[in-house]
Amino acid sequence: MSAFASHFSFEFRTGLRDRPLLLMNYLFPLSFYVVVSLLMTQLNPTFGPDIIPTMVIFVTLTSLILGLPNPLVSAREAGIFRSYRVNGVPALSVILVPALTTAMHTLIASLLVAFTAPLLFDAPLPVNRGGFALFLVLTIFAMAGLGVLIGVISTSTRITILWSQLIFLPSIIIGGLMVPRSALTGVLAKIGSLMPSTYSVQIYDTLARGIGVDAKTILSVVVLLAGGILAFALASYLFSWDSHNTARRASAWLALTVAIPFIIGMMLL
């Protein structure tokens, strides 16, 4: 087995056998999906068409923004990265493999949502499967990049929670999940446009629902793609093997430049 395959296989299994990771990858988001969908379809019968996009984005936020960064920080603090370094594991593998395996778990959980929602809650399937695939891939890509970046720049697990919540909570509240963007006031809608979930919802609403491509959809694709690429590039540049992550390069300010595509998106959306 090649080194990458061996690493991937180990990290993938860790996502299932490590209880906190299993909780963040599957148990919490899927339980949330079942309970909230059950409640919401009773309270609001028009919620059906929104179950899949809302819950898929929730799954990605939970596993990639809340779940992915913490093990990276813990591993660095426990000296695991140092062991990797002296045994020839490249920095890129240390960043990419957990991102890829968590993305794989997210994909599985998202597909579980997409396939069970029509059966359990009479939710309509996406009309355009290609559009749905693009929505899924771009959402996972951008969130994975942000998750890895949080893991790389956090100086401790406590700081990780703060960074993660900075994306997670606003995404839920004003990022198009709890309240549609059209229902938000001007300022809140603008702030909501800083969240990747806003662009994911935009892509789903047009491409996956088969409405067609408009300028806002193209902008959303570009923002998520650019945000993801920038996040992975910054994570790779700022990565430190040091257990304490106090090197000058680990600058949170530099990491904040990841917001540039989203700021541009906010101005144009």
Place this chain on the structure above:
Amino acid sequence: MSESIIKVVSLTKSYGEFLAVDDISFEVWPGEIFGLLGPNGAGKTTTLECLEGLRLPDKGDIRIMGVDPVGNVRRLHNTIGVQLQTSGLPASMTVGEAIRFFSAYHGVAPGYDLLDRLGLKEKAGVQYHALSTGLQRRLALALALAHKPPIVIMDEPTAGLDVPSRVELHELMNELRITGVTILMATHDMAEAEKMADRVAILLRGKIVVTGTPRELTASGPALTKVMVSTSKKSLLTPHLVLPAIQRQLVQDEYLVCFSSDVGRTLKTMLAYIEQHDDTIIDLRVERPSLEERFLEITTEKVR
């Protein structure tokens, strides 16, 4: 003498204002066990971390089998095996997974024989967090040796090990030496250094204060050899006894204990005295100054 396998020239490393390693130079020869000794904070770990490619030196040149650790990390890690002082593995990684994982990165077949040699074969399915500290250290060593490197760097190799494990590790180090593996170790266990190392360098406040074989180092100091003798008629336990080259003598549990600066002369006179008094020796012990005593002398001298 053949060319050195590790060459460090004018290595300097600071952390902010703190100068951890101050312009040190040393060479390690193929097949030897070289010990870096020093109190806590002397710069041993920083020196090793610069050699392992974990830290970037501020100044100086390092060559490990001709490889620059800064410029060629990949080649370096196939050349050296490293047992870190503090390191870890993912909590859920099993022993078997660890050996497969790191062997794959080194591009070699998993060294299951090493697990057997280090008493880890039965633990192949056990996760890292469930291993005792001693077993975790053994696993770290197994991983360091998995790709059969010609150089092994060990930072406090026996820290946290019980006595049988220490003995076993020392046996393994000797086996490695026989097969031509060069070992560079940092330790503050003087007995270990004296027993295992061919040469040692004593580091103090980031500087190498002395280098040599343990025997050279112990012989170079003013420390006295301790002679303890007990006889059946106790003829030596008289206050009138005058032995040559003795700096200090006392009686302890029916033993004459004396400290000699010339043990040959002292013993010769002592044995003649015993024979003269028709006495017989029950027990005779000669203890040369240990590396630990010499180390304490050197470090105390330098600190003053």
